[in-house]
Amino acid sequence: MKCTILLLSIILPFYASAKTWMVDQKGNMRSIKSALGLARNGDTIRVMPGTYREGNLIVQKSVAIIGTNFPVLDGENKYEIFTIAAHDVSVIGLRLINTGVASINDISAINAIESNQLRVLNNRFENTFFGIHLANCSGSLIENNTLLSDLEAKRQIGNGIHAWKCDSITIRNNTVNGHRDGIYFEFVTNSLVENNVSHHNMRYGLHFMFSHNDEYRSNIFQDNGAGVAVMYTKGVRMTGNRFEDNWGASSYGLLLKDIRDSFIEKNQFSKNTVGVYMEGSSRCSFSQNIFKENGWAVKIQANCDDNVFLKNSFLSNTFDMATNGSLVLNTLDYNYWDNYQGYDLDRDGVGDVPFHPVSFYSMVVEKMPSSVILWRSFLVYLLDRTEKVVPSITPENLKDNHPVMRNY
C-alpha cells in the first residue's frame, strides 16, 4: 500500500502536467499556432473540425497534434504546413492540403528535421508538393496515411514519402498516388516498409539508394511511370510485394542497379514491360517469385554475378529471359518455365534436359528493337528452333538444369 502511494505520488504529477489543448474555431482557442505557443513538452493539442489557414506551423516541442474528424490544414498553395524540429511529436488524423511549390526548397505537408520517434498516423494529404519529408528522423512511424496529388494540375511534383538519413523507421499501410516517387529513401537503414500501395506516380513507385538492410513486405507498386528502381544498396529483403502494370520503353517492374546480398522472395511481377532488370548486381537470391505476362520476365545484364534464381514460376511471358553477353555467372535452378518442352522419364517432377530461357529472338530484339514486328512469325519460330538445336548466339551456360514440370 505504501509502495503504491509512493509510486502514484511519483507518477501522477507527470500525468497532471500533460495538458490537453482544444483548438476550435468556435471556442476560446481558435488557432493551432497559439496552442503550439502555449503547449509544453508532452501536451496534447486536439483540433476540432474546420479549415485552418495558418501558414507555416513550426513545432519545436514534443506534442501530439490530434485531429477530430479530419480538420483541414490549408497551405493555400504557398506554405509548408508543418515544420517539425522536436523529438516525440505525433501528427494524427489531419487533412493537409495545398502546400506551396518550389524548385529550391522541398516544401512539404509535414517536414521533419532531426525529429526522432515521430509518429504520422491516419492523415490525408491532398495536392501536396512533398507529402511527408523526413530528414534524420530515426525510429519514426508513418502509418495509415493517404497521399494523393493531382499530376495534371501541377507541372512540378515532389515525392510522397521522402526519407533521408533515417534509421529504424516504419512505413505501413499508406497509399501514395500521383507523386513523383511514391516512396523515396536515401541513406535510410534498418527500416520496414509494409502493406503500402504506391500507384500512378509520375516516376517510381519506390525509389531508394544507399539504404541498407531494409525490408519491403507485401506492398503493391502499380502503374507507375517507370516502375520501381532501387540502387547502390546491400541487404535488401523484398517479400510478398506485387509489381504490376508498369508499361513503357524505360519502365520496369523492378530495376536493380548495384544491389548486393539481397533477397527477393515470393513477389509477383505481372504485366510489366520488363519484370526484373538487373545491372551490376551480385549475390541476390530470387526465390518463389511469380513472373506472369511480362514482356521480358527477367533482363539480366552480363555484369551481374552470383545471383541465384530458385523455384520461381515463369508464366505466359513473351520472353522469359534476356541478357546482353555470353558470360554467365548466375545460377538458375528448379524453376518452372511454361515454355519448357522437355520430358521427365523418371517421373520425379524434374525435367531431364536443361532449359535455356534465353531464346535467339530475344537476343535479336535486344539488339534491334524494330525486329519485334516479326515476333511469332514462322521465320522466327524456325530460327528459335535452329538455335535451340545448335546454340550460337545465346549463352550456352545460362540454363536451368532442373526445370520442374509442374507449376508451384
Next chain:
Amino acid sequence: MIRIAKYVLYDIVRNRFILLYTLLLLTVTLSMYSLDSDPGKSTLSLLNIILLVVPLVSIIFTTIHFFNSYEFIELLLSQPVNRKTIFFAEFLSIAFALSCAFLIGVALPMVILNFNSSTPYLIMAGLLLTFVFVALAFGASVSTRDKAKGIGVALLFWFYFTLIYDGFVLYVIYSFSDYPLEKVTLLLVSLNPIDLARIIILLKLDLSALMGYTGAFYKHFFGSSMGIAYSFSFLILWTLVPLMLAMRRFVHKDI
C-alpha cells in the same frame, strides 16, 4: 454467274477434299482447346494454324481445282458466256467453300469455347487470308499452262510470304538498325498479307510482345481503329489486286 458458281460448288463438295479440310481444322481447334488449360495459349497455337495452314491449303487447293476443271472452263467458254463471269464465278465459289470450311472448322468452335475481344479479329484475319490466297492462286494458275508448274508457282507464293519475305525484312532491319526503322517496317509489313494478319491478331492477343518504345509505336498505329482499318483494307487490296491482274490475264488468255 450464280448458276455457274453453283455448279462449281457442287463439284467442290463432291470432291470431298473440302470436307476433309473442314474436319482437319475442326479436330485441330478442338484438340487445342481441350489440351491446353490456358485458352490464351491455345489461341496462340491457333494463330499458327491460321497463318500457315489456311494460306497453304487455300492456294494449293485453288490451283489444283482450277487445273482439274480446265475442261469444264473450256466447255463453258464455248458457250456465249462472258469470260469475266466465268472467272468470278470460279473465284467466288472456291473462296466461299474455303471460307465455310474455315468458319465451321475454326471460327465456330472458337466462338463457342473461348469468345473474347480478339476472336472477331482472328476470324476476320483468317477469312481475308483465305481470300488473298485464293486470289493469288488464280494468279498462279492463269499465268501457267501446266498443272505441275502452276502448283509450283503457288507453292512459291506461299513460301515467299511465310518465310522468304520475313527473312528479307529481318535483313533490312539488321542492315539499317542504326536508323529509325519504325515507319519503314510498317510499310514493309503491309506488303505481306500474312504479316499483316499476324500483327492484327498479335496486338489483340499478346500485347506484352510489342511493348517498349518500338512496340508502343506499332501498338499506337495498329491498335488504333485507324490502324485496324488500314490493315484490313490492305488485306482487301491484297485480294483485289491479284484478282484483277489474274482476271485480265484470263480474259486475254488463249485457252
